[in-house]
Amino acid sequence: MDTTQLGLAKGKWVVANCGRFPSEKNCRLVIMAPAEQRADLVEAAATHAVASHGHENTPELRRELGEFLETIEI
Numbered sequence: 001m002d003t004t005q006l007g008l009a010k011g012k013w014v015v016a017n018c019g020r021f022p023s024e025k026n027c028r029l030v031i032m033a034p035a036e037q038r039a040d041l042v043e044a045a046a047t048h049a050v051a052s053h054g055h056e057n058t059p060e061l062r063r064e065l066g067e068f069l070e071t072i073e074i
């Protein structure tokens, strides 16, 4: 992937890739944030999981999402 097309700052990024979760909707949403904004990413991913996948908005959901995030270096 040529990330320069996205104009992203170099450094560590955290990625939530919904396509890695089996779902009936075949959702392929990807959300990214700089590593220092990990909390914002968990928040956005939780919002998506609740709105689109019917999860309950609980601390448990956020904990699971936190474990699911991948860290990449660009």
Ligand SMILES: [Zn+2]
Pocket: 018, 027, 028, 029, 048, 052, 053
């Ligand atoms: Zn999704």
